[in-house]
Amino acid sequence: MLSEVNPHLSVLAVEKQAIDWLGLISKEEYASFTRKSYVEKIEHLSQLARATDKKLIIRDWISVNYLPNVAVGAFPSETREQELYLNKYGLQSSGIVFSRRAETVLSSIKRTFTHFSGLSTDDFASAYLSYAEAVSDLPIFHYEDFCENPSSVLQKICSTLNIFYDSSFIEKFYTFHQCTGDNNPGQESKRYHLNMISSSIKIDAEFIEYSQNKKIQKANSLLGYE
Structure with missing residues (x-):
């Protein structure tokens, strides 16, 4: 599970969670993984999870999309950005x-x-x-x-x-x-x-x-x- 992540901001970066918590990214892969876009990271982790008969769960940090001043640099779009980004790039989610x-x-x-x-x-x-x-x-x-x-x-x-x-x-x-x-x-x-x-x-x-x-x-x- 990725916890409190969002295309705009995350409480803890996707790459940090991927290597420290999920164990899906090795130290050798870390640098190249960080250069991927948000959606590319999600797609890659989802593929790695499926390869081990698991599913990637995303706990969306949706607060940054609706409530001002949640974090520095957060400007609410009043849009479900997580779903918007995933759908735009053809990633299926529920x-x-x-x-x-x-x-x-x-x-x-x-x-x-x-x-x-x-x-x-x-x-x-x-x-x-x-x-x-x-x-x-x-x-x-x-x-x-x-x-x-x-x-x-x-x-x-x-x-x-x-x-x-x-x-x-x-x-x-x-x-x-x-x-x-x-x-x-x-x-x-x-x-x-x-x-x-x-x-x-x-x-x-x-x-x-x-x-x-x-x-x-x-x-x-x-x-x-x-």
């Missing part, structure tokens, strides 16, 4: 959306990233609505459902993407570190079995404000939330 309620996303990024601490509700809501409108035609899975029943939701995701599912995905998830982001089981330091993930958010005046924003409500509706 995708899903793994979503959270808009108000919890806003609360999370303001709490986690200092440069977003002053992000206005409406600025975020406009960006998230554009995102929701763009991806609403794809199969959508909810983070909240995954927290309640990880195994069931993950099986459905694998089935939708036509990839192999194994119960060890749930049982050994905490040993998987070849990704960006947090894969730790929250506060349960003594129990590494993903039967259920703790999912909570402080309900305060600010959170209620987020929930009452019309654009946030519309975005949630487009993503299948009641």
Whole structure:
């Protein structure tokens, strides 16, 4: 799996993930691989994966396409650039959306990233609505459902993407570190079995404000939330 990559920017460069995490590129091949275009890199890695009866999964860093100031040099195009680039060069792909309620996303990024601490509700809501409108035609899975029943939701995701599912995905998830982001089981330091993930958010005046924003409500509706 390539984690949080995008034709415009990636959290960790495709070539670094390819050699350090996927083990698909050798040290001797690294220099020539870095000179390939984004799509050429994806195509090459996909071919290498298929040669070992595996499939390349791309975790799209789609935030850079919709939310301003995600990273230096990121200017949102409000376009699903990943799909646009792959399709333009004839690469077949299928995708899903793994979503959270808009108000919890806003609360999370303001709490986690200092440069977003002053992000206005409406600025975020406009960006998230554009995102929701763009991806609403794809199969959508909810983070909240995954927290309640990880195994069931993950099986459905694998089935939708036509990839192999194994119960060890749930049982050994905490040993998987070849990704960006947090894969730790929250506060349960003594129990590494993903039967259920703790999912909570402080309900305060600010959170209620987020929930009452019309654009946030519309975005949630487009993503299948009641």
